[in-house]
Amino acid sequence: MSALGVLLRKELHATFTSPIAYSVAAVFLLVTGYTFSLTLFFTKVANLTYIFHQMYVLLILLVPVLTMRAFAEERRADTLELLLTAPVHEVWIVLAKFLAALVLVTCLLVASGAYAVVLGLYGEPDWAPIYGGYLALFLLACLLVSIGTLTSSLTENQVVAATCSLGTCLMLWFADSAAYMVPAPLDAVAINLSLIGHFTTFVSGSLFLSDAGYYLTLSLLALFLATRVVTDR
Amino acid sequence: MIDPTEPARIDNPIVAIEGVSKLYGSVAAVRDVTLHVRRGEVLGLLGPNGSGKTTLLRMLTGYLSPTSGRLSVAGYDTERQRMEARRRIGYVPESLPLYSHMRVGEFLRFMARLRGLDSAAAEAAIAEVAGQVALGDRLAAPIRTLSRGYRQRVAIGQALVHRPDILVLDEPTNGLDPRQIIETRNFIRGLAGWRTVIMSSHILGEVEKIADRVAILLQGRLLSVQAMADTPDLEALFLSLT
Numbered sequence: 001m002s003a004l005g006v007l008l009r010k011e012l013h014a015t016f017t018s019p020i021a022y023s024v025a026a027v028f029l030l031v032t033g034y035t036f037s038l039t040l041f042f043t044k045v046a047n048l049t050y051i052f053h054q055m056y057v058l059l060i061l062l063v064p065v066l067t068m069r070a071f072a073e074e075r076r077a078d079t080l081e082l083l084l085t086a087p088v089h090e091v092w093i094v095l096a097k098f099l100a101a102l103v104l105v106t107c108l109l110v111a112s113g114a115y116a117v118v119l120g121l122y123g124e125p126d127w128a129p130i131y132g133g134y135l136a137l138f139l140l141a142c143l144l145v146s147i148g149t150l151t152s153s154l155t156e157n158q159v160v161a162a163t164c165s166l167g168t169c170l171m172l173w174f175a176d177s178a179a180y181m182v183p184a185p186l187d188a189v190a191i192n193l194s195l196i197g198h199f200t201t202f203v204s205g206s207l208f209l210s211d212a213g214y215y216l217t218l219s220l221l222a223l224f225l226a227t228r229v230v231t232d233r
Numbered sequence: 234m235i236d237p238t239e240p241a242r243i244d245n246p247i248v249a250i251e252g253v254s255k256l257y258g259s260v261a262a263v264r265d266v267t268l269h270v271r272r273g274e275v276l277g278l279l280g281p282n283g284s285g286k287t288t289l290l291r292m293l294t295g296y297l298s299p300t301s302g303r304l305s306v307a308g309y310d311t312e313r314q315r316m317e318a319r320r321r322i323g324y325v326p327e328s329l330p331l332y333s334h335m336r337v338g339e340f341l342r343f344m345a346r347l348r349g350l351d352s353a354a355a356e357a358a359i360a361e362v363a364g365q366v367a368l369g370d371r372l373a374a375p376i377r378t379l380s381r382g383y384r385q386r387v388a389i390g391q392a393l394v395h396r397p398d399i400l401v402l403d404e405p406t407n408g409l410d411p412r413q414i415i416e417t418r419n420f421i422r423g424l425a426g427w428r429t430v431i432m433s434s435h436i437l438g439e440v441e442k443i444a445d446r447v448a449i450l451l452q453g454r455l456l457s458v459q460a461m462a463d464t465p466d467l468e469a470l471f472l473s474l475t
Contacts, residue, residue, distance in 0.1 A: 010332075014334060083347075085319060087348060
């Protein structure tokens, strides 16, 4: 098994034995399940657009809680010293933490797929927005987890890590509002930085490479910065 | 002050520290240290708290990068060939960092696999170190339930599990009771000859009983390197230097 495999296995074990993971999962599935039932009973419309937007908000609020421990806990317990003196490249350490949190979030998204199954069994939903919505949520999860991993690498305080991660994600969410205050061409930059702008197109069933590129580019940037932070000692 | 340059240099060292400094802003934690270590010897780094012992050990293990100078382990530069250098070192930090949610065997297996041992080699190595550090009956115990003495054994076990050439111990007897101190001391002495051991301590008696040579640090500077056989009164030497 490669170093990444060994590290990922350890991170998955730590993630899935943590009460934080189960409390986050419970909140996520309870809230989305409640909203799904309510929306379905009231509107009788077989689509998940409303649920996807709610998952978008929930992920922004909950992912920082999942990622806050990544490096902060290792720093607090001094175990980062063990990892960083082992013959392992720092990028594998960062990737293992990123992937472990992403696996958990993906499990939540897969579990929420039950709503789509219910719609498929009892109605005739338009599947394109549903596929697009899940793809968007997965890409969003990649970005949120990478931002959380980055902020966790900067501190040994988990609360500070979660707060900084949440703040960064909220700023990205509302980035397009800054377009009203800045001159061209900065207004276009502000609009294109917005999380929600790249999310809604997916949920409407339209797939643009530029939207996927936005999430992937920012995710890679955050992971690169996290690796630099961990390497720079 | 004794000139540290000549006694600090030897032929064919397994560890070579050459003009190493570490600055934090304008504060120097380690200043221009040159020190060579022989294969199979036990070297004691002695100095008061804040003298730069831990910083020097952290640079040697690759956890910190030196601001200037170079360090090599078994001929591998700790910066340019850091993976090769790290493979040859086992490190026990002072705080005994362990993953509390793991069991002892699981932790040793994780550290062995992380250092490149395959599954079968890892199991054999775990059985070997469990015997060496007397952990055989605790492999299934959760780490969070262990006493300080057992945590120390686990920490030493993980440092030895990949059979490194060099064992680096930062204040290895800190927080142990008298019996555990004697056991740890005997264990380290038992490694002499077939492992190179570099240990830091601020306790004169510890270094006196364990080390073959002693390097005295003060405020980041290396003041003296002496063979213990040539140092009948370490206390007098330490007081005269500091």
